[in-house]
Amino acid sequence: MQNFTQAFALAFDLMLSADADLLEIIGLSLRVSLMAMAISTLIGLPIGAAIGMSRFRGRGVSIILLNALMGLPPVVVGLGVYLLLSRAGPMGWMGLLYTPTAMIIAQSILITPIIAALSRQVIEDLHNEYAEQFRSLCVSPRTAIAALLWDARYGLLTVALAGFGRAVAEVGAVIIVGGNIEHLTRVMTTAIALETSKGDLALALALGIVLLSIALLVNAAVMGLRMTATRFSYA
């Protein structure tokens, strides 16, 4: 129990002191995971929307596959990306291993299926609701897509946040492809893993609390944005 009280006090101290090293780690965590979220949304959303709106042979299989890929183990993704980016691997010449770019690539691979699978469901549900209207109004596919994406925007925002949450919380992939190098590739989760391995459980837990607070802030910011947008749309 002592560790818990100690951790909360420490977390509070850490956030108040705004220690430069800590800020650097938080900044990198946000940069890597937000970038991974952006890339995954750019790739996953169109895939999800396409599958959600269309009927084709093998659709059922691709949905099952997509849903299963949501369970990709981060360590496996990390290993795969390591083998690709390693100097001995096919993409080794790019020299990307142990850089933030490698971490962004790994997290993007990890969360693209999540974003694709969830947005597929969101779009499909809405499409079923709108299908009759689209048909009766003879709406072109392009307009239909635009309408669906716009009307599903809040649902899709939550989908993107789910992707961000998964990315910012995972440690298995980034510790392999990033290497947890101080001042270069150390992020919140790898710092937590490091402090745990040093036996400094209170500090590790405190960093976990800080990470949670950041996730809270990001989600609150998105909620704030959404509320502002809603207000404008009614004004």
Added chain:
Amino acid sequence: MHRNSVMNAGIAAAVTVITMSAPALAADSIIVQSTTSTQNSGLYKHLLPAFKKKTGIQVHVVAVGTGQAIRNAQNCDGDVLLVHAKPSEEKFVKAGYGVKRFDLMYNDFIIVGPPADPAKVGGMKDAAVALKKIATAKALFASRGDNSGTHKKEVRLWNAASVDPKSASGKWYREMGSGMGATLNASVGMGAYAMTDRATWISFKNKGDYKIQVQGDANLFNQYGVILVNPKKCPTVKQAVGQKFIDWLVSKEGQKVIGDYKLGGKQLFFPNANEGQS
């Protein structure tokens, strides 16, 4: 049109990602594949600023188990290898992956355990005999089980004790498959004995009521070595900068900095680069 703008945004994002992280490794810097004990004990935080001050070279440390560090170095994902498993290091050099191995420093392994000491090994010196007693008592023992330097050493000691702990794997012999810190955390959590290097133990903060039970055996000697990854195998190796780091580590100055590192008044690593090279 819609699709075009999405694609453009995608390309722009990709380009931004690539360019913003590229310069990070461009400066005078090297990657050292190393072990967790040297990082967790805080040695690098003491050592690297001194080296940077002198040379301006930034050293990036990837701290993993010795087995993984060697594998990463064989894949050319590092310029220098700094680990502690002499037979594996010599094999690494012999196979042409490394240029030359230098002795760097040493400390020793210890066996820690709960104060109740169920196998009654407290105060013993002979590690093999102590392990035999632990096996006979079927007392819990947490092994790294990760092919690290510490794990390799432990396996050699079991061999010396002519015990095959693997046959009790999952019973009293627990193969953690984790780093030193995680293994110690688990040992303290389940009341198991564990073998650790002294530097990690001294700096470890979750000791609970654990005590050093076995120490002082010559067989528990823990030698660290440093090797430049061979540019003939790995053309990307920063040969000059990497060699500069090694030269400094084994120089009088580097050796003094290593010896000066203390935690709670205790010296963690003992430099021995100049006592006969191999």
